[in-house]
Amino acid sequence: MSSATFDSVQAYESARETLIQQDRSLRLDYKRPPLTQDEAAADQYIRQLRAQEAKSVWGASHEDVPHPFPGMEFLTGKAIVEQTELFKLLKKMPKGALLHCHLDATVDAKVLLQLALEHPEIHVRANSPLASDCVRTALPEFKPIFSSDAKTTSSVCASSGYEAGSWVPIVKARESFDEALGGPEGFDKWVLSGLMINASEAYDTHNTIEKIWEKFISTFGVARGIIHYVPIFSKYIKASLLASIEDGISYIEPRIYFQDEFMCGVDGEVNVPHRQWLQMFDTVVQGLHAELANQGRQEEFVGARLIYSVGKTLTPEQLKWYTDDCIQLKQQFPHIMAGFDLVGPENISVPLKTYVPTLLEFNAKVKSLGLELPLILHAGETLGDGDEPDSNLYDAILLGTKRIGHGFSLAKHPELLRLCREGEILIEVCPISNEVLRLTSSMPMHPLPILINHGVHVAICSDDPCQWGSMGLTCDFYQVIASSEVTGLIMLGEMAKDSIVYSRMSDNDKTRAMTTWNRRWAAYVKELASLGRSTESQ
Template sequence: MLSSPPPSSAYEAYLSKRENLIREERSLRRDQRPQIRHVSAIEAKADEIVRRIRGEEAKVLWGNHGAGSADLLFPGMGFLTAKETILKSKIFRIIETMPKGALLHAHLDAIVDHRRLLRFALTVGAPHMHIRVGKALNHSNLHTLIPEFRAFAVDDDPSPEASVLSVTEESGYVPMTWVPLHVARENFRLGGFEDGEAVRDKRFKQHGRSDGEELFDAWVLAALQIHPSEAYETMNTVDKIWEKFRSCFGVTRGLFGYEPVYREYLREVFEGCVKDGISYVELRVNFYSRTMVRAGGIDDFSHREWMLAFREVLADFKKDLEKKGRGGDFAGARVIYTTLRDISVEDMDWYLDDCLQLKKEFPEEIIGFDMVGQEDQGEPLLFFAEQLVRFQERVAQEGLYLPFIFHAGETLGDGDSTDTNVIDAIVLGTKRIGHGFSIAKHPFLMKMCREKDILIEVCPVSNEILRLTSSMPMHPLPAMLNSGVPVALCCDDPAIFGNLGISFDFYQVLVASEISGLTTLGTMAMDSILFSELPNNQKDRALREWEKRWAAFVEEIVRGTN
């Protein structure tokens, strides 16, 4: 048998050039640069283990289920379809225990499990919380009729003649009439049924024909969340899914906008962060509504009082952690002041002034300014540029530090006014960029982000469900990482998407890339603290705590395989 000839010198030269080019091409990545972060031998070993498990699960857990099957699965596929499979993954169980650093991009009014929000409305919200709908409910409009919530003073019942009615067709309910929430839920029945007929919509059918309280809860939760059939079938364009997305916030507003519910909700936010391994959070709080309903039912709970409540609940939570000997688990929470991006110039002036006044009274809590809403439909940053520049001058004159932390580039556009928000955000001096989805089309801007240390807050699951990409393998995140842009993974609005915490976002990123590994996740977690708005002394302490927990985490991965 003839032996193979030895490799030629030309072939060996080719292999050497290839290896050098790969090394050079990847040298920009922050997880490949020891001057950014040192990777210990045990972390490298843990990274190998995670890569091996990922490869095994790609075949066993995610392998295609046969040619022509309607149930084709792949790593990084649409989250709402994949979620049940993800929950079976060993990789996901590892990521759940991972110390994730800081959560830098999450909207306060969509970060707590909506089942908990509804429970708060039914408990601490009673008897003040009310509900109304625009029509009498029946089985055919259950999936489209959106409820509205509002708290009222008990002695100021908005519709006393309907106070004992449930929201049903049989009850003679008058559309747009307020009903106490607990009364509506306890008496919930649907009209329009034939004998033996069940609810056909798959979100509700398990509750049968008229399963009162459970069916009521399912109906409200469906109005607060995006269902797979909506994300991937009926509302599978950016504008369509944003229509559903906005309606979810409309439902949340009344439940969340009641002081006792708000306080319970805040504590749940902090507890959820600690549970998911998040050691610090910067919450985007939408101050568009100028008041909230205070305890007792009067609608005059001001922005100043929102912040006082925030400060009080956070202090109590941290005190409880200290008593349990877990004070190092949570470095705290701060607020990025936000308003909507489709307001008038005159209103923008009001909100900027409000933000500045709150910063003066709450200098530690208020750490940035941003605008929220669908970028493609709202005003571009350029529209408000004059007001924003004047605001920067006022902040400087007051001797304050209050940076912009803008949403920008959450679009499929290329060169339109939404896409160029990324340019204006950088020119206006944004400290970070929220989403930055379109920045991959701008290599020069990515270079600027790398050189000026502008971190991108990437929200993988949000980008996919809101139809910017069909799956994680199609996401531009690898272009950002390969260009050396600092990145932090975030969850955006997890209560609506079903990706509570940020474990799901880390998972989707990890399984969709061959280059990225556990060390990549570690670098992004570290960067989330480094690029946070924590004061330097607190940042150093948070980094030390995270490094200690990360070392224990990778050691546990290695020990668990021996």
């Protein structure tokens, strides 16, 4: 490899080309069969468009965005992303499966608020009377209330003498929201800001992993008061699935948070067990199949399964109850339960190694019962280097995880990179989530290219699209493709295919999903190729 070995510039250039090919030989878009003519033309067109918009869009000045660049902080750059032609074209791409998202965070915040407003029994309260100095920090809390002895307060605003913590019917609270605080629209803003993370929080007031996680966790508390209520839950699931289908996702495998043992029933009693949650889920999925079939759209939706998840705050003894619960649910709903996971802010959570005995026992029981119920664990969602959060990766892999949620710190581990590549453990990479939650400052700093170049299987995932306002996968796909030169449309396609291969759907569904994906992909690249030709001829 010494320069002395080159007799000519030509010999150098040939060695250079060989070296580049060798360096990229593990990449899935370099290993795959040759491109079709349409694929090659589509890839070419997307590359041209990306290069052109890097100048025309990202190189232009934008009011309120002092430093625009491709792959920039999503919450600041979102409006710019959405005006690109590249974004619009990616929207149409068949995305395959969504393998990493949290069910409670998959519906647009506005839609969720609308669902709440359609139910007058939903009440809201604030932890302090709302006035201009606290409307940004006081959190709304929701709960269905039927009892007639609910207090008669009709506003959450300080001007009306609101007593912190009293429940107010949501519609009244909205109607009576102080004009000074924006009236009903001000109420909506207040609720949405409790359900979402905004740019100022992520990049200014809460600009560390620990601080933004505090805000992040609070949004789930706000949302669950609405979602975990039977009459809303079914509608919510449907909205969630439709948001994915809308974006070209044909199969969804969300984590469902089962730490609460019950949700609120139609009578306002919190007594509806997990079993019924799954029945509702099943009913919605079946209903959606029928509905889409009626519209001739059955190709767009293969199905959905759920990964049982609980928080890494439990004691091992508490965890035992949940793993048993998960096994029972799997036995009752084998076509729905896809796996088991533990979630939470990795830097401050109980490390996986604490749960090893319980999880080994779970694995053994699953095996002895002949169930298909693997661990699909979050791990390495951290900047740690050899500390406990980072070391969760060792446990996830040793515990036999089928995929790794995030795996942000995986790039630091040569042996684990090899095990994931050779052991076919897919990494569920959540670009925007990682950036908003401050693991990376922008997409160009994200370790995704390291994983891709090391030949590790990856699926791009949205994690919590409600919180960052990025329904579907298009925003995440955009961030990935906009901030690389080597990764183009073909690599996005390989990741979409992998999302199907590494999903937990049935073999039959997988075949069907892959067949329809291939068909939709062929149509998609054909359309792009034709766009490319018409652009050339202009």
